[in-house]
Amino acid sequence: MASSLPSSTAIKRNLPSENLNENQPKRNHWSAGLSTALDDEGARVHKDELCTVIKDKYPKARIHLLVMPNEYIANLKSINNTHLPLLKHMLKVGKEVAEKIAAKANARGSFAHFRYGYHAIPSMSLLHMHVISQDFISDSLKTKKHWNSFTSDYFLDASQVIDDLQANGSIHVDTTRMHKLLDNELQCHRCSNKFTTMPKLKQHLLTHTS
Numbered sequence: 001m002a003s004s005l006p007s008s009t010a011i012k013r014n015l016p017s018e019n020l021n022e023n024q025p026k027r028n029h030w031s032a033g034l035s036t037a038l039d040d041e042g043a044r045v046h047k048d049e050l051c052t053v054i055k056d057k058y059p060k061a062r063i064h065l066l067v068m069p070n071e072y073i074a075n076l077k078s079i080n081n082t083h084l085p086l087l088k089h090m091l092k093v094g095k096e097v098a099e100k101i102a103a104k105a106n107a108r109g110s111f112a113h114f115r116y117g118y119h120a121i122p123s124m125s126l127l128h129m130h131v132i133s134q135d136f137i138s139d140s141l142k143t144k145k146h147w148n149s150f151t152s153d154y155f156l157d158a159s160q161v162i163d164d165l166q167a168n169g170s171i172h173v174d175t176t177r178m179h180k181l182l183d184n185e186l187q188c189h190r191c192s193n194k195f196t197t198m199p200k201l202k203q204h205l206l207t208h209t210s
């Protein structure tokens with residue numbers, strides 16, 4: 001199916017906890033939670049020779065998955081164009097798994113419409129692509145930062161990341177601009193109505209689910 005992993009010094013084998021590479025956070029640090037989840041068969045919804053898909057532990061929508069490489073890559077800053085086959089594979093797999101889950105759940109409308117992408121400044125170590133249904137109906141969606149991280153330009157579309165990598169050989173993130181985006185006023189991603197609080201926005205989101 002997919003091509004073999006590109007060889008790169010940015011990629012190291014995903015080693016057991018006692019033998020982590022020096023750039024990897026310690027397994028007991030919260031930011032290493034995804035590396036632990038990668039090895040947790042219970043959390044897994046798909047695994048192949050290149051990537052693993054898990055359910056997000058704190059989903060921000062009805063369907064929220066994370067697609068991660070099996071080999072340790074810290075984040076988008078660590079990648080170059082040798083990783084293009086891997087990123088393309090992750091996007092393809094993310095789409096296939098999301099569509100399968102949506103079909104099984106008989107999902108319709110925003111529940112069956114997905115976006116695929118990366119947070120410009122991730123909190124968790126280990127590269128992960130979000131697959132997120134566009135209903136945003138979830139108890140774990142609590143803060144303005146959560147909302148803006150998935151609905152503003154802070155959410156980097158996976159296909160755009162691939163195009164940028166192909167064009168430039170690396171991914172540039174304007175961190176100052178990105179931090180500001182998280183403070184954007186709350187605005188519905190579907191109709192652009194503005195809201196003063198998250199509960200009001202979340203109440204409004206229900207009107208888009210029928």
Ligand code: AMP
Nearest residue numbers: 033034037055056057058119122123124
């Ligand atoms: P970010 O680093 O901002 O792109 O997002 C990290 C994502 O990982 C968030 O959506 C969290 O809900 C999710 N998350 C955090 N810890 C875990 C875990 N142990 N297993 C699965 N998902 C997690």
Ligand code: ZN
Nearest residue numbers: 188190191192
């Ligand atoms: Zn709306």
